[in-house]
Amino acid sequence: MSKGTLFDKVWDTHTVKILSSGQTQLFIGLHLIHEVTSPQAFAMLRERELEVLYPNRTVATVDHIVPTENQARPFADTLAEEMIQALENSTKDNGIRFYNIGSGSQGVVHVMAPEQGLTQPGMTIACGDSHTSTHGAFGAIAFGIGTSQVRDVLASQTLALSKLKVRKIEVNGTLPPGVYAKDVVLHIIRKLGVKGGVGYAYEYAGTTFANMSMEERMTVCNMSIEGGARCGYINPDDVTFDYLKGLDFAPTEENWEKAVSWWRSMASDADAEYDDVVSFDAADIEPTVTWGITPGQGIGISEPVPTPDSLPESDRAIAQEAYNYMQLSPGSPIKGTKVDVCFIGSCTNGRISDLREAAKLAKGHHVANGVKAFVVPGSERVKVQAEKEGLDKIFVEAGFEWREAGCSMCLAMNPDKLKGDQISASSSNRNFKGRQGSSTGRTLLMSPAMVVAAAVNGKVSDVRELG
Numbered sequence: 167m168s169k170g171t172l173f174d175k176v177w178d179t180h181t182v183k184i185l186s187s188g189q190t191q192l193f194i195g196l197h198l199i200h201e202v203t204s205p206q207a208f209a210m211l212r213e214r215e216l217e218v219l220y221p222n223r224t225v226a227t228v229d230h231i232v233p234t235e236n237q238a239r240p241f242a243d244t245l246a247e248e249m250i251q252a253l254e255n256s257t258k259d260n261g262i263r264f265y266n267i268g269s270g271s272q273g274v275v276h277v278m279a280p281e282q283g284l285t286q287p288g289m290t291i292a293c294g295d296s297h298t299s300t301h302g303a304f305g306a307i308a309f310g311i312g313t314s315q316v317r318d319v320l321a322s323q324t325l326a327l328s329k330l331k332v333r334k335i336e337v338n339g340t341l342p343p344g345v346y347a348k349d350v351v352l353h354i355i356r357k358l359g360v361k362g363g364v365g366y367a368y369e370y371a372g373t374t375f376a377n378m379s380m381e382e383r384m385t386v387c388n389m390s391i392e393g394g395a396r397c398g399y400i401n402p403d404d405v406t407f408d409y410l411k412g413l414d415f416a417p418t419e420e421n422w423e424k425a426v427s428w429w430r431s432m433a434s435d436a437d438a439e440y441d442d443v444v445s446f447d448a449a450d451i452e453p454t455v456t457w458g459i460t461p462g463q464g465i466g467i468s469e470p471v472p473t474p475d476s477l478p479e480s481d482r483a484i485a486q487e488a489y490n491y492m493q494l495s496p497g498s499p500i501k502g503t504k505v506d507v508c509f510i511g512s513c514t515n516g517r518i519s520d521l522r523e524a525a526k527l528a529k530g531h532h533v534a535n536g537v538k539a540f541v542v543p544g545s546e547r548v549k550v551q552a553e554k555e556g557l558d559k560i561f562v563e564a565g566f567e568w569r570e571a572g573c574s575m576c577l578a579m580n581p582d583k584l585k586g587d588q589i590s591a592s593s594s595n596r597n598f599k600g601r602q603g604s605s606t607g608r609t610l611l612m613s614p615a616m617v618v619a620a621a622v623n624g625k626v627s628d629v630r631e632l633g
Contacts, residue, residue: 167329167331167441168331168332168438168439168440168441169438169439170434170435170437170438170439171332171369171434171435171438171439171440172288172305172307172369172399172401172432172433172434173307173330173332173367173369173397173399174332174438175288175431175432175434176288176289176290176306176307176432177190177192177307177329179288179432180192180193180194180195180290180307181193182324185326187326188328189326189327189328190326190327190328190329191324191325191326192290192324192325192326192327193290193323193324194223194290194291194292194319194323194324194325195223195289195290195291196223196225196279196284196285196289196290196291196292197223197224197225197291197292197293197316197319197320197323198224198225198226198227198275198279198284198291198292198293198295198298199224199225199226199253199262199275199293199294199316200226200227200228200229200230200253200275200293200294200295201228201229201230201231201249201250201252201253202230202231202249202294202295202579203294203295203312203313203316204226204252204253204256204294204313204316205249205252205253205256206313206317207294207313207314207316207317207320208252208256208260208320210314210317211317211320211321214321216320216321217260217321218260218261218262218320218321219320219321219322219323220323221260221261221262222263223323224260224262224263224319224320225262225263225264225265225279225284226253226257226262226263226264226265227264227265227266227271227272227273227274227275227278228250228253228265228266228267228272229272229273229274229275229278229571229572229573230572230573230577230579230580231243231245231246231249231250231579231580232246232250232267232272232570232571232572232573232580233246233570233572233580233581234540234542234569234570234571234572234574234580234581234582235569235570235581237267237570242581243580243581246579246580250266254266260320265278268546269546270546270547270550271545271546271547272545272546272571273543273544273545273546273547273548273571273572274512274513274516274544274545274571274572274573275293275295275513276293276295276297276298276300276301276384276388276513277513277516277517277544277545277548278544278545278547279301280300280301280303280304280380280384281413281517281545281547281548282413282414282415283410283413283414283415283416284414284415285301285304285306285308286304286306286410286415286416286425286429287304287305287306287402287406287429287432288305288306288402288428288429288432289301289304289306289307289308290306290307290308290309291306291307291308291309292308292309292310292311292315292316292319292325293308293309293310293311294310294311294312294313294315294316295310296310296391297310297388297389297391297513297514297595298310298311298397299387299388299389299390299391299395299396299397299398300384300387300388300513301384301387302387302390302397302398302399302400303380303383303384303386303387303399303400303406304380304400304402304406304410305399305400305401305402305406305429305432305433306399307367307397307399308387308397308399309325309327309396309397310391311325330365330366330367330396330397331365331366331367331441331442332366332367332368332369332440332441332442333363333366333367333368333369333395333440333441333442333443333444334369334371334440334442334443334444335354335358335368335369335370335371335372335443335444335445335446336371336372336443336444336445336446337350337354337370337372337373337374337375337445337446337447337448338372338373338374338445338446338447338448339373339374339447339448339449340374340377340448340449341374341448341451342448342449342451342452343630344452344453344615344628344629344630345448345451345452345453346382346385346453346523346613346614346615347378347382347383347385347386347613348385348454348514348515348593348611348612348613348614349451349452349453349454349613350374350386350448350451351385351386351388351389351390351392351393352389352454352456352461352464352611353446353450353451353454353464354393354446355389355392355393355461355462355464356454356462356463356464356465357446358393358444359393359394359462360392360393360394360460360461360462361394362393362394363390363393363394363395363396364394364395365396366394366395366396366441366442367395367396367397367398367399368390368393368395368397368398368399369398369399369400369401369434369440370383370386370387370398370399370400371400371401371434372445373448374448375400376403376405378405379405379409379519380405380406380409381517381518381519381520382519383400383405384517385514385515385520386398386400387399387400388513388514388595389461389514389595392461392462392595392596393461393462401433401434402429402430402432402433403433406429407426407429451466452466452467452468453466453467453612453613453615453616453628453629453630454466454467454612454613455467455500455610455611455612455616455626456597456609456610456611456612457471457472457488457492457494457500457610458484458485458488458489458492458597459484459487459488459491459492459597459598459599460484460488460597460598461595461596461597461611463484463485463488463597464611465500467500467501467616467626467627467628468501468628469500470497470498470499470500471489471494471495471496471497471498471499471500472485472496473496473497474486474496491599491608492608493587493608500610500626501625501626501627501628502625502626502627503589503610503625503626504589504624504625505537505589505590505591505610505620505621505624505625505626506536506537506538506584506588506589506590507537507538507539507575507584507588507589507590507591508533508537508538508539508540508566508590508591508592508617508618508620508621509539509540509542509574509575509576509582509590509591509592509593509594509602509617510524510539510540510541510542510566510593510614510617510618511540511541511542511543511544511569511573511574511575511576511593511594512542512544512573512574512576512592512593512594512595513544513573513576513595514576514593514594514595515593515594515613515614516542516543516544516545516548516593517544517548518548518551518552520544520593520614521541521543521548521552521557521614522552522555522557523614523615524541524561524614524615524617524618525552525557525560525561527615527618527619527629527632528560528561528564528566528618528621528622529560529564530633531564531618531622531632531633532564532565532622533564533565533566533621533622534621534622534623534624534625535624536624537621537624538567539565539566539567539617539621540566540567540568540569540574540582541561541566541567541568541569542569542570542571542572542574542575542582543569543570543571544571545571546571548571549570549571564622565621566621575590575592575594575602575603576592576594576595576596576602577594577596577601577602578601578602578603582603583602583603583604583607584602584603584604584607584608584609585604585607586604586606586607587604587606587607587608588604588607588608589607589608589609589610590602590607590608590609590610591610591612591616591617591620591621591626592609592610592611592612592617593611593612593613593614593617594609594611595611596609596611597609597610597611610626612626613629615629616629618632619631619632
């Protein structure tokens with residue numbers, strides 16, 4: 167088993183006891199909740215006449231069901247209105263901090279918490295959302311959990327978990343032009359597989375990650391779950407500390423140096439032992455696009471859709487399913503595939519740096535005829551900052567719609583949905599069947615920059631060739 171890694175240190179620091187099952191009872195430092203998985207959990211507490219043990223360690227927002235065009239209350243969707251009301255009532259009854267629409271801090275839970283400094287190195291973090299792994303970018307151990315586990319954390323501030331193995335994933339070198347953090351993580355998932363990380367925590371290391379910004383690191387850690395890992399993290403460093411300093415919930419000046427010293431001590435030791443180590447070269451990565459129905463079915467923009475005989479036997483059945491569903495022919499180029507909808511946003515790529523890069527590329531261009539393109543900020547704070555910088559005007563002039571903060575079309579539990587068999591160029595994290603709101607809708611995952619290129623040309627394009 168691993169030894170001396172950040173994962174081991176954080177796990178040991180938060181261990182309450184070893185249970186008879188062999189699992190660890192782990193203390194959870196920060197619990198994040200939203201409107202989808204929490205109502206049932208609060209109902210379970212009421213049925214058992216239990217109270218929230220540490221309400222100050224739980225923070226709530228609303229994101230999945232939020233409309234991004236008209237946010238007037240009551241919502242047109244009665245179920246969405248019931249869900250937000252349930253969260254409003256539960257947080258009020260239990261004294262839980264809630265960032266509602268119009269608070270100035272509402273947003274996608276994995277964007278909202280980091281930008282306020284709620285997420286910090288050395289923490290254990292849980293949320294009823296699979297992409298909680300995002301917070302590992304700060305050197306935290308962050309788990310997505312189910313509704314019954316949301317109940318457990320509310321009631322006890324602990325979880326019963328089996329300890330994971332640790333795989334170190336090294337990527338070294340400078341990324342080529344037009345290649346972004348999204349391409350890096352899609353490349354890793356392609357190579358290791360969507361089940362390759364089962365039973366593991368992923369530690370991302372190497373010069374490529376060291377040179378990434380915090381928001382880029384969040385993109386990588388966000389998609390750890392898509393590679394089968396329960397969590398993913400990057401050791402905290404000066405980039406982490408510079409990002410956190412001065413944020414709402416960051417340690418104050420008198421405690422800052424003490425906090426930084428402790429955070430540094432939690433990083434993996436130089437002689438740490440890992441259960442597995444894999445390495446990649448940044449120079450081998452090009453702009454990447456998914457062609458199929460799992461995030462692991464990705465290819466470089468210059469590559470054709472793989473043929474069955476080029477795939478391992480174990481991957482051929484899902485590949486055939488993907489060919490049929492996506493209406494793509496084996497051996498055909500992905501470049502040039504017509505798109506109907508282009509979406510920039512989500513907890514993967516809805517942060518201010520994503521919008522800045524997308525706006526830079528969109529400026530001077532216009533969305534192709536017949537393409538619906540829209541940009542959804544990851545939080546109210548991101549929206550305000552983008553508008554302060556004039557990014558919204560650049561997008562609108564280029565033919566994109568500018569929306570309010572929310573999860574939007576990432577999972578379409580709101581009015582933003584594909585129709586029929588429309589094909590979407592999406593900066594989100596999942597390309598499962600029906601993921602974006604239509605049972606026959608098709609999703610191609612890519613970086614925000616690549617989404618801009620697709621929107622402008624009306625087809626999957628190489629961002630490196632965009633004017």
